[in-house]
Amino acid sequence: MNFGVIITALLVLLLLGYFIGRKRSVTLSKERSQKLHSLPQYYGYLIAFWSSVPALFILLFWAALESSFITSAIVTQLPMHLQQLSVDEIGLFINEIINLSNSALIVEDEVKRQAVSRYNELIEFSASIKSAVVFILAFVSMFVALSFIKPEMKARNLVERLIRWAMIGCASIAVLTTIGIIFSVIFESIIFFKTVNVFDFLFGTHWSPQEAIREDQIGGSGSFGALPLFVGTLLISFIALVIAVPLGLMSAIYLSEYSSPGFRSFAKPVLEMLAGIPTVVYGFFAALTVAPFIRDLGESLNLSLSSESALAAGIVMGVMIIPFVSSLSDDVISAVPQSMCDGSYAMGATKSETIKQVIIPAALPGIVSGVLLAASRAIGETMIVVMAAGLSANLTFNPLEAVTTVTVQMVTLLTGDQEFDSAKTLAAFALGLGLFLTTLVLNIISLYVVRKYREQYE
Amino acid sequence: MNKNTTEIIKLKLAKRYAKEKRFKLYGISAIAVSIAFLLSLLINISVTGLPAFQQTYINIEVDIDSKLLKLDSQYSEQELFRANYSKVVKQSLKAMFPGVKGRKQKRALRQLVSKSAIYQLRDFVIDNPSVIDTKQSLWFLARDDVDVFMKGGIDRSLPESDRRLKDFQLVWVDKLLSENRLEKRFNVSFFTEDDSREPEQAGIKGAMIGSLLTMLVTMLLSFPIGVSTAIYLEEFAPKNNKWVDLIEININNLAAVPSIVFGLLGLAVFIGLFGVPRSVPLIGGLVLTLMTLPTIIITSRAALKAVPPSIREAALALGASRVQTTFHHVVPAAMPGILTGTIIGMAQALGETAPLLMIGMVAFIADVPQGITDPSTVLPVQIYLWSDSPERAFTERTSAAIMVLLGFLIVMNFLAVIMRKKFEKKW
Amino acid sequence: MIDIEKREEFDIEIDKTVGKPFIDDAKFSTRNVDVFYDDKQAIFDANIDIGKNQIIAMIGPSGCGKSTFLRCLNRMNDTIQGCHISGDIKLDNEDIYHKHQDPVLLRARVGMVFQKPNPFPKSIYDNVAYGAKLHGLASNKIELDELVEKSLIRAGLFKEVKDSLHKPGTGLSGGQQQRLCIARTIAIDPEVILMDEPTSALDPIATAVIEELMIDLSKKYTIAIVTHSMQQAARVSQRTAYFHMGHLVEVNDTNTVFTNPEHQLTENYITGRFG
Structure with missing residues (x-):
């Protein structure tokens, strides 16, 4: 199942959750002839949230980490001489495998063919596990949340608290962006300054980065x-x-x-x-x-x-x-x-x-x-x-x-x-x-x- | 005041007024210089770009001979698709200019029409198989050199070696002209074709779709995140809270961080760490989201701040909760301002180039992207790519693409102004 | 319901200015002055003389036009967009709104002190020297030093600031700032000083100092002061003008205005029936 389908399914679940939650609160209130603490739609919002949002986070998290896990899984299965290649070369190799698996070409090289089939297996496996995990989580959290619904539950306050946390999360993206910028430039810079002296970089008067490649990154x-x-x-x-x-x-x-x-x-x-x-x-x-x-x-x-x-x-x-x-x-x-x-x-x-x-x-x-x-x-x-x-x-x-x-x-x-x-x-x-x-x-x-x-x- | 002081002041008045006049003149000339620059930029781009909206077409009597096409009487669809249309075009041209001799001249003859003529002929024949073994008078795209000549870009008086069209080519062109076989028409293909190495075939459709998809991603992410952030900071955030202060400082600073740095972030974090593919609208949209957020947040906050506190107090006094007050009363009242800010942010993102170069949206892409994970380019990057091409015909197309881009931006800003004017409330 | 249209305290016809608006030997004299802000009329037909070396106080409730009128006297209203004036305003028998009259020269002759102390973002010294430098009144540094010192002494500020002449003027207390503004004004030796509620932002002690200064200055300068406080008018001025809704209701000796007002409105105002 691909990403888009899962997302659509979760959206459907979100709507469904809203109506179930709303209905349930009204029914409960009638059964127990007890007044609801909040308007019924707040119970709906609550169930809608639990039926899709946690699952959505797991999905995004999975998608973000999937490729690096699969890559390392392939690398560990490679013959020793390939594993000892430099990071760049392994990256190139993996790219080739991914391209090969996307194309319909027949792979001649034995090692590559194995890697491709392994890659395809992993992708399929990951996809099926991913959808299973996501949907199980969605349904479980939906039913657990439903079981918590009672007329005296302060649904509005809970929903408002969720909204507030969501807003804090959005506001924190600015800080995360800055942190992201700092880390992305600092890590690479540290590696760079291991090969090039900081003072040579800051005060050196000769700039021609091309030479570095030719002299194999030494001089x-x-x-x-x-x-x-x-x-x-x-x-x-x-x-x-x-x-x-x-x-x-x-x-x-x-x-x-x-x-x-x-x-x-x-x-x-x-x-x-x-x-x-x-x-x-x-x-x-x-x-x-x-x-x-x-x-x-x-x-x-x-x-x-x-x-x-x-x-x-x-x-x-x-x-x-x-x-x-x-x-x-x-x-x-x-x-x-x-x-x-x-x-x-x-x-x-x-x-x-x-x-x-x-x-x-x-x-x-x-x-x-x-x-x-x-x-x-x-x-x-x-x-x-x-x-x-x-x-x-x-x-x-x-x-x-x-x-x-x-x-x-x-x-x-x-x-x-x-x-x-x-x-x-x-x-x-x-x-x-x-x-x-x-x-x-x-x-x-x-x-x-x-x-x-x-x-x-x- | 004694008479003496008055006299002293009077004496110096003329000089002081001259200074005043000069100062005022500096002011008006500063504005004049800025406006003159703007005008010269716009005029220059328009003058260069307008010809690109026309394209030269060339009329050829095509003899669609089945022998030349290498087709039997019984042919499959695949054979029809693979038939030798190039030969047909070549022969038809030869038939029109019987005197052409020599390899060089023959090649030059072929280069009167665009390479796309072959595909155009192919599609024509596939759509109308009955034309096989008939003669047809067809219009094809002319080659860029002919196009440039037709638009007056080649000076006949120059020595032959300095001209893109040699003397013998000019003779052909003159013959075609006298037979009314060269014609300038509105350049539809500029809007319906993708990028190409051949200027006469290059269009901006791919880049426009790429821009559209990228903007879609940017908008879907930055609007909800930006507005929520603004609402939180303006309506809910505790005052004098360290975290809130940190967020505010970050937003103000991010608004002034060079855009290229966001490109580095996209490269290292989104591509390097999360494995988002390069060159696709998704990554472009993510990077532009982070870049546009500060603009949207700052303008939305200003819009929320402009809603008078009495509205909040009125709602709170009727027993609404803070969240209800905010979402039922404050946000709707501030919506025009928020939307204006969002449009301005989007316009910024639409014109942004530098960070997209960092994340690989600079590659040559000849296919229209179908979704947000297909490699694509965007309009400003297309402009950058074309501006690098040496062909004269590309300069013209670059300017035309700029005109299209500026057109979009003007429409967006105009919308923002209208929105502000129409919904502006005086409290 | 309160019908604000029908309040007998101030719903009284104003025909023409009563009392003694005209005097001999006037420094300023205004005739038939109307002031408009765009279409709104702020002053209706003001006729008054301002005597030489006298303090004249202008009183009246908020929005009565007294400040607007004061700002006509040195053409400060020129800086407000949409403001236009008709009628005659003469300073020493010269029409100050004549097209050959120069507002810069006029303002050098008619100084002004504002409601809120507004020292420039410069040192105390530069604040006082500002006008002299603009108009080229001092030919060298020594003369300028002398002028600054003299003006500060005259404004009663010198003792307090003589050691901090090069500190920013904005660092002084409110009362000191106001005296700095007065010092700055008298440094260019004007003929008239206009004061627009000069003490309304000050505490009673600072107010008393400024009032004393005013009385002292009136020996040499003609002073017109707009004030919110009737008591202040009574304390410092020789003549008092009462404005009401843009009309100049009554002008007379201060004593007469406060003890035996001629117009019913004046009486209602000074007895506190409205305001």
């Missing part, structure tokens, strides 16, 4: 110097901020202090459209239009420009984050109390003097936190740089040259067909760790500053 330490990537990331992010901060801030100031309501209601959504455009579109525009334009412009000024210059990617990225800066600045500027501005106007200050000398200093913490968030956005931005920045890791601060970034390298290392545990893929996770930590620090500082700022004016 990798020299070629995983990520400094050029960090510098490239910072360079492009810096260009982006140089574009986005003044433009975003001035737009926010104009919209909140000068513009008529009519113009504001037109310009604000238009600016927000910039944030709604997918980054892949910006990337395409940067590569197709902006980069050639800047190169031609440079040529007309007798500058030698790479067609993948940091400048083009940085400018487009800057435009992309204008709305972040402007909407965050707009929020904090509007939060500056009107009485403070009135004080300045009453002294005979002009609008711009008030903005420059009272509003901006008052809103500065908020603006700074907006800039930090924008910086974190720029550092983590991927598609624009993948499509418009280069792949060659040059250690340079010259915006006219091509540089590469952390995210570009992560994409390059992880797309394409390589094994999961090669130094190349591990390097991507180490870069991911660095990226996550950097943005985490920026986000936390920014959230802290903005919270302090809000408290100040509330």
Whole structure:
């Protein structure tokens, strides 16, 4: 029985449970001429829950662990020489077995044929056991729950408690996600740093991950110097901020202090459209239009420009984050109390003097936190740089040259067909760790500053 | 104030007003620059992409000769399917241009029509077996170079070596044109075909279905989880509780974590640990769910917060429980806001590319996915893949795909705005 | 049911301003001033003179338009969208709403102190120096130092803050903040100071200090104060104007207003029959 059928069956059971539970409570109440504590549907909800949800969890749990159990079961049955292969090679072998079992091809190799038939047996066995376990559990829990139903049972309170726990469970997913991120990058990074020295990674100036594969992952330490990537990331992010901060801030100031309501209601959504455009579109525009334009412009000024210059990617990225800066600045500027501005106007200050000398200093913490968030956005931005920045890791601060970034390298290392545990893929996770930590620090500082700022004016 | 001070102030006023004017000018120019960039992006994409909605077709007198097809008088369906249609097309082209000599030119002649012509002919013959041994005038897809020429993308004045179409090919094209055998029509196949290595055959149907399935998974997971989380945090969570604080900090932080990091999570946890297959809408949907959750949670909380406490107090005072109050009164009142937030979250997810590259949705897939566990790609990734292709005809298709993607996003955002306007309540 | 439309205490016809609204040697004089917020009229035909080096108090129940009227005098209402004014307001016989009149210059001449102390997010020193720097009143650092010190002394704050001039102004107590705002205002040496309920956010001791300061300042400046407290008006002002629902009901010497009001509404208000 496949997954979809089981799920459908459980849903049917859920409905059934609801009606049985509801009916049972009403019958019981009549038999014993006793008033129900809660409305009948609450008894229905309760039975519906017990008749399907525990079984559903078992099903999902089973599905999540099935493949790794089957894999290890196959591996233990393999001849010794195959068991001693590296993790990668075993992974490849297993993949082949799975593909073979899915196709109708006749397998020549004896070992493989056995493995395939064993795989098929295991899958079938697992499927039948799985449906048996799931349905037995569903029925047992349904009947046990039914036997607990009494008119005086506080069904509503029980249902509400279940709802509350379900909501807590949902809310905890955010924490689980963070934990998941941390673990997924940390474990792979630890393996990576066993082969590559942390300091060589952080401060090494030579980045060419390809060599590691050729030299059989031994001499990798020299070629995983990520400094050029960090510098490239910072360079492009810096260009982006140089574009986005003044433009975003001035737009926010104009919209909140000068513009008529009519113009504001037109310009604000238009600016927000910039944030709604997918980054892949910006990337395409940067590569197709902006980069050639800047190169031609440079040529007309007798500058030698790479067609993948940091400048083009940085400018487009800057435009992309204008709305972040402007909407965050707009929020904090509007939060500056009107009485403070009135004080300045009453002294005979002009609008711009008030903005420059009272509003901006008052809103500065908020603006700074907006800039930090924008910086974190720029550092983590991927598609624009993948499509418009280069792949060659040059250690340079010259915006006219091509540089590469952390995210570009992560994409390059992880797309394409390589094994999961090669130094190349591990390097991507180490870069991911660095990226996550950097943005985490920026986000936390920014959230802290903005919270302090809000408290100040509330 | 003595006259002196007034004079001092008056003296400097002109300068101060000039500064004021300049400052205001900076503001308006900042907005102007942003809008100009947006416009140039949209115009640029439209100008590049619009031609892709038309496609050049070529008319050929096809002699469907059973000998060329290698069919006997008695043929099975399988034989009909495997018949040599390629030869028929080749011969028909030769018949139209009798003077063509040499291997190179012959090959070039074949390349006037798309490779798909063979399959088109095959389907035509299978559907109408009576056409065998007759002559038919049929329209086929033209090859991308011819298409680019027809749309004005090839300059005749360039030296021959710099042109994709050589002089002798131009002669053929001119002949076809004079016989009205070349025609631009609306490009239906762009919407009904899957990805292909040949630009003239490539369409976005596969990517659109992939996006649809991925969005379906994302929506089914992120809406209930996100809304429950928001309801819990806004209505039930105890204040000053460590766990609740931790959840809140996490949500705010996740909203700003780079999307590519979610891709790593999907790769290591969902694929590596739980064995979810690569490249399928299911894994894409899972990753995008985690990415969209913060947006949905934050906007839903704002919507719930906007429901005035008096509503809650009124329900509680009538003897409703907290859960009943929340689900009967507060949530329905906040629903427009919650839905708006969900649509915005979905729009974000629809345009997201980077994390999907990490989980293998970047592979070339020429089949329409049938379910959430079939390998597929999504619209933004398709755009990324095509943008990498050197052919001129792909640039045009990339832009067209972007227009389709932006079209979807505009519709979604428009829906969100309408929803907000229509159901917005003033308390 | 209570019929709020028919309350004899304040349902009284207001024909025109009674008492002595006009005086000789006026600093400010307003004639036929109407103020509208969009379509809603907030002030109806206000005619009043404000005397030189005097304190005039404006009293009346909430929403009577006294603050709106005060904000017309230095064109602070310009900053509110949808607010427009008709009629004449003259400062030293110049129409302040004339199109050649500059609001920046006007506000330098007519200072204002607000209900809630609103020091800028700067140091005490910079708060006081703000106006002088804006208008370029001090040509060098020494002059500026002198000006700041003088203004703080004048506002009675110098002793308390002389050691913390470079600490933020927002760190002071409410009363000190309000005196800082007064110091900031007098640093540019205005001709008139408008005060919009300057003590309503302060405790009685701080209030007393500010009131003393007002009386002291009135020797040099013309002061118009809006207040919620009739007692405060009686304590500090020479003349009092009573506003009611946007109408200027009565203007007279403070003594007369509080002992022998001419209009029934004024009497009802000061005797506490409504308010």
